Each structure stands twice: as C-alpha cells, then as structure tokens.
Amino acid sequence: MGFFPLDRQLDLRDKHYSEGVLKEIVWVSGVVGSYEIAEATLKRVGRLTISDSSVWRRVQEWGKKFKEVEDTRRERATALPSRNDMYRGVMETEERMGVSMDGGMVHIRDEGWKELKVGCVFDIEVWPTRDKKTKEWVELAHAVDNSYAAHLGGPELFGQMVWAEAQARGWEQARDTQVVGDGAPWIWNLAGEHFYDSRQVVDWYHPIFAQNWRGTKCPLVNLNN
Secondary structure, three states, X not given: OOOOHHHHHOOEEOOOEEHHHHHHHHHHHHHOOOHHHHHHHHHHHOOOOOOHHHHHHHHHHXXXXXXXXXHHHHHHHHOOOOHHHHOOOOOOOOOEEEXXXXXXXXXXXXXXXXXXXXEEEEEEXXXXXXXXXXXXXXXXXXXXXXXXXXXXXXXXXXXXXXXXXXXXXXXXXXXXXXXXXXXXXXXXXHHHHHOOOOEEEEOOHHHHHHHHHHOOOOOOOOOOO
C-alpha cells in the first residue's frame, strides 16, 4: 500500500485532513443545527470545502475516537499522585501560565437554553504595548498560545477537563501561575480544587459590566491571595 511522505510528515489523517482539521469538523458539527450548516460554516469560516455527507462520516468515525482520547487524558490527569510527589525534583521553568474560566448560555436544538462552560489555558508574555489613553508605551501582560476546553454540563467534569489541559501543557513546571474569573462561585470552587497553589485574580470589569447591564448585584469574591 503506497503513501505520501509529506502526509506522514504533516500527520494527515483520513487521506486529506490533519488531526486538527478533523477536530474542527467534529466540533463545528456539534454546535450548529445540522450537517448542512456545518458544511456551510466550514466553507465560509475555515475555507474548507467538504460535503455534509462527508462531515457526517467524519463525525461518526472520529468523534468517538477524540472523545476516548480526551477521556483517557482527563482520567490520567485526575488520577495522578499528589503534586508534591509527582513533581518533586522536576526543574522549574521560567514560563508564566494562566487559566480563565467562564460560562455562557447557548440554545441547544430540542433542549432549550443551557450553560456552556469554557476554559482557556494560556502562556503569559509581557511586552511593550501602547496605552490607548495616554499613548505611552507600557509593559503589559498578554495571553498567548491559547488552548481551550469546553463542556455543556456541570462544573465537576469541566474542571477535570480544564486541569487535564493545563497539566498536559506543563502547568506544574511553570514559575508563576494564575487563575482569572468573574464572581461565579463555581469558578472559584474549581480554582480551589484544581489550581489551589496559583494566584487568583477577579475580573472586576466583567461583574461590574454584568451588574450595569442586568441592573442587579453580581457576587464578587474576596480573595486573600
């Protein structure tokens, strides 16, 4: 059976698509109303020409495989020994990392409105940035190399997914880590469970904006660190 060396070099799967593209196909098909809409979305946003029937076939084949991989990684991350035992003697890097968690309401076909929880894991880099008000150059932190975990359901499984992503990216070796979130109690419960040794930062602008928009008080968290 013949093969193309470049396909192997680029880690192409299923004859034409890389693992990243296949993940996007599966993801898009899960958040839109039909495979026809997924076809149109992939063509318009991703410049990817693929028929709705091909989208369906990829979802049937690769959706389960990707879920199995993610479940295995999550179970492995949450089943690790204590961090003190796991990383004793491991060289600390100079990297700074952060994680942010939030939730938003999305409308699911035949199910109504539900909260989609999304977590972002990122590296932190500081470089000169022009202040929009003063027009002066100041040193500001930026989130780079973002990766994500999302879950349509309760916080327990979502927290495990976010921690698995952070752990896979070397969270424990980073010199400095921090968690950013609004005032939602479930976010800080997860921060205390999975990111207990990281600095915790309240996104003040977020709840203040929500309070002004909704006309109701938004809970804030009093953090000691």
